[in-house]
Amino acid sequence: MGDRIPVGIVGASGYGGVQLVRLLLDHPLVDIAYMGGSSSVGQNFSDLYPHLGHRLNLTIENLEPEAIAERVGVVFLSLPNGIATTLTPRLLAKGCKVLDLSADYRFENLQTYEEWYRIPRHDGETNARAVYGLPELNRDRLVGADLVGCPGCYPTASLLAVLPLLKNGFIDPHSIIIDAKSGTSGGGRKGEINLLLAEASNTLSAYGVARHRHTPEIEQICSMVSGQELYVQFTPHLIPMVRGILATVYARLRDPGLIQDDLLTIYRSFYRNCAWVRVLPKNVYPQTKWAAGTNMCFLAVEVDSRTDRVIILSAIDNLMKGQASQAVQCLNIMMGWPEDTGLPNLSFYP
Amino acid sequence: MGDRIPVGIVGASGYGGVQLVRLLLDHPLVDIAYMGGSSSVGQNFSDLYPHLGHRLNLTIENLEPEAIAERVGVVFLSLPNGIATTLTPRLLAKGCKVLDLSADYRFENLQTYEEWYRIPRHDGETNARAVYGLPELNRDRLVGADLVGCPGCYPTASLLAVLPLLKNGFIDPHSIIIDAKSGTSGGGRKGEINLLLAEASNTLSAYGVARHRHTPEIEQICSMVSGQELYVQFTPHLIPMVRGILATVYARLRDPGLIQDDLLTIYRSFYRNCAWVRVLPKNVYPQTKWAAGTNMCFLAVEVDSRTDRVIILSAIDNLMKGQASQAVQCLNIMMGWPEDTGLPNLSFYP
């Protein structure tokens, strides 16, 4: 184990954190050397998650950035929005690389962040160093980065669906509608009534219609890629399942002559070097559980010649490609390791 | 029980059938006098559904229209598409009223039916007598009708969502996108692999993208109401739950000045006399299980001023308002009974 790099996880007790722990335990080039938290300080991690007790014996410690930076070279931050902004500058100053799983370092324009998250920001310089951690878009910029703002779960599924269309100018950029569906683990490990099994099981509902915070994150990247300001219509739904996001994306084709075969060719070409994006054969629609426990994104592309619309179906595991495993993918790229190190690509089905 | 009308159910062993049985057992003005089927002929109904055994002791019998018509005055047909077309003329000829739950009598234009269902039709005259059984649209025509084509589950949820917009000309009729989500009972009581709990649980997927048969049914009514031919974009999804449909409907407002309050007023006015449609207060989004076991449709109306779109959320129980209880609602109207006779409007929550 001499060659393993010591890494730390702050906020390990949440769902993002426990995925990171799970993944990093099987990652051959890192060693979990520090776990930090707040409400669970002093607890052994395996008291919170006994299913890991045969592999792990670590206590959750206080958050003291300088002390952390002495023990580890890389830190994953998995905290509520706003907290990373105080920890990150201090970690970076000590030479620690930071991968932040919150929304704090996803926005180039901090005014947008302040408007949608209602948290004031005074760390513009730090923010300017951050790379948006969607490897399929920013692989080159991630190499050697020291601060990564890992994408939100909905933006990951949504952007992988629309990037090939926007990049090639195939769609009316103002026509994008994203009807997204997520398992309840996306709400986090919080004792909220609406996330109880008794409430959320055997039912379905929308939430945050026309005002979910992932909207500006999606718009930022779409605008950048298409070269013009655009709005997307984004509607999230809560699905009675634990993990998974399916984004059903609608857009109007600029050239009604385009057929499904054309678009499949374009998508396959666009993702040729992306091992984690699988463009499915015709008439095969992805199930979210195909991606469960993996870093995969499954895409299906359909064209409706009656309406001149393209419909893209994009399925990921919200806690993996939508959160923790994508962060590990970024780490691999940052460190110059093979991009697939320690990352699963096969789910257990059914 | 002297005043009860004898009714028959053909196809009682399926999910639509057992809902009808359940509802009619508690309906004070009818008496289930006949149950017909094919594969289950000779079986006692309570061997199929033991949870009804303390209330029902009927055997499933052969289908002989003339014999049926001698015993009952009203027949519900709950059969695979195409079969009702042979039974209905013979039942009508004997003076029996018919409520058909299949797609057979939903289309004014039989060519559309033939194209989408791939079943040839030679019963134009019978078809011309059929009334489309959406009471909120066709209440007047249902009074005294003798043949009702009961709407599909997705069309019911979708049409109740868009009718007020189309009727008032508030939206671009070519902009309608319906992203619909259904519990697996919509697939019927058939031993299909993709409907197994092991396959359909803890996951989510789309199906029939751009070619589901409920599309032309929705388009027929929307075109009629808006006074112009239109196409809708309709995408169904399979949700890991038993019952319920949520339709998330998007459309572009013609007048971007319209605000949510305006539309709420319009919807409340449109459904003023419709006890089964509840327009929810602002910021309350319907859960499908609020409608479970009831004839209710819950609607939420949202406007996105950034995109000039209206988003409607429409929740029903697919087997009730989307199938069996709506048929009973039609029966009540046909017979001149109070429209709410025998129809539940309160679900058991959670």
Next chain:
Amino acid sequence: MGDRIPVGIVGASGYGGVQLVRLLLDHPLVDIAYMGGSSSVGQNFSDLYPHLGHRLNLTIENLEPEAIAERVGVVFLSLPNGIATTLTPRLLAKGCKVLDLSADYRFENLQTYEEWYRIPRHDGETNARAVYGLPELNRDRLVGADLVGCPGCYPTASLLAVLPLLKNGFIDPHSIIIDAKSGTSGGGRKGEINLLLAEASNTLSAYGVARHRHTPEIEQICSMVSGQELYVQFTPHLIPMVRGILATVYARLRDPGLIQDDLLTIYRSFYRNCAWVRVLPKNVYPQTKWAAGTNMCFLAVEVDSRTDRVIILSAIDNLMKGQASQAVQCLNIMMGWPEDTGLPNLSFYP
């Protein structure tokens, strides 16, 4: 509505409370005239449960027993254990009848209560007036009662399974093992991590092994019926479903010559006058959802001649026969109304 009796519900915002509201809205002889709570005082009930908004417009009020007693003749208490003991004497003193859904009035021996619930009791006199509200056991004592301690959910399912065996002395009273399984709504409307869908879905576990508080409640009744002190082995499990309890009960037969037919005869005879208990035919095992939304208990009786054991399967809806509808059944008996007034006996399946 002149003949309806005004009733009150205290603790209406919980799962037991909302079942009571749902049932009493459809009960022809009562009128919900008061709703009390603590944390939700001042809220309109339909803000908590919008699916009832078309039928109900009541605000949750403070708890002032004397004021309550002036407005209603009957009060249902659906509160955490221990609170009813302070309210009940004051309500009874004002002539109010009380049905308590907590554990407070279930025990004849208050020492047992104090040991298992760790709550001291000083209301022995009031407690002595309480009748244990299992109508199948205590129907006669319920007539005219003014205080009912409604049974726990697990005891209801368990006792209905074993009473015929114990009453007739057919089993070794020390051999009873109850392996019980409950939906998560039994844990109440509380934001607890282990009841989240993300935690409790797609999994299964036991809890409170050898120390669940329903154990002494079951033992009290079993001991009384069998005429000797006995212990039962009781193990509850949390099942990934919303509602329902299945109790699988094992006991050793005293007379190994008894066969299944004998026991079926005995069970049917025992429950001859009990409309809410259905003894199923041979080889039919109850599903919990057959009882969902009803006051039914479904029982199956099996004998294993290899082991000389009887196995009883008992299925109820934990929130209905296991809580709210059984309370309404008790009310009907107390008031001398037909026992089935306002009580559903048909579930919606599937």
Next chain:
Amino acid sequence: MGDRIPVGIVGASGYGGVQLVRLLLDHPLVDIAYMGGSSSVGQNFSDLYPHLGHRLNLTIENLEPEAIAERVGVVFLSLPNGIATTLTPRLLAKGCKVLDLSADYRFENLQTYEEWYRIPRHDGETNARAVYGLPELNRDRLVGADLVGCPGCYPTASLLAVLPLLKNGFIDPHSIIIDAKSGTSGGGRKGEINLLLAEASNTLSAYGVARHRHTPEIEQICSMVSGQELYVQFTPHLIPMVRGILATVYARLRDPGLIQDDLLTIYRSFYRNCAWVRVLPKNVYPQTKWAAGTNMCFLAVEVDSRTDRVIILSAIDNLMKGQASQAVQCLNIMMGWPEDTGLPNLSFYP
């Protein structure tokens, strides 16, 4: 890949088969060189399971034992009961090692098999070569074995729970009651009505009470270990979840002085060299999903001093330790490879 051993999977399209495929794709010492089936011959495996399409490109072929034996050195048989008996002798004759996942080679006494499975047997000699593939019991006998009868899912969970008690003579051998709960994937990939999500979701029931075929399998091993013929009471239940088995095992202690600490010590000692069995700390009860996608068995041990009974909770993944991964564990031992080669021990939670 020169050192990998070519292996074959017969019956790959079922749930056991697809687990094997999933596991063997990540196993560093084998190569899937053949896939056989019957109804799906000619289909590409990734048409059945598209989520594996980026890793696998194999067509399902006919079953011709001699041809198979020329291509692979090891065959997994995952077929309906009875079919392995005709294939196995021919495969063995050609030098192929066989791991059978059906019930065919689990019984020393073929008369027991014939009685419970109603399939006549004439392959006593072949059967005599079979080793019962529970490594925690038979590790030594598996080394170098050429035919393994892999245990049933329920027997695996049940036996790991009771073996330490029986081996040490701590319990009355006639007092064992196993109340087992399984996800619906245990019923296989078959289009059966009772396994539909619409039927099996949000409910719970027992099945095969007092006559499930796993009973004699459990009894055979328990009798052997305890040195006396015994019967166990075994009751399986269908749980609304995809994977997982929880066995709740009850037995009466011979020495009522034994306390929980004693038994925990005994269990830990018994499984000291078994990496796949984790005895949990006091008051921690296993959840089935802790084992999902792994070869782990989690055990909790509880003593009820009031009743002198021990209660063991045993959780596994029915398709993994209960089927496919246990077969791979056996393969590792047969071949002299490290026992944990290619076997996951960390689930993804939640």
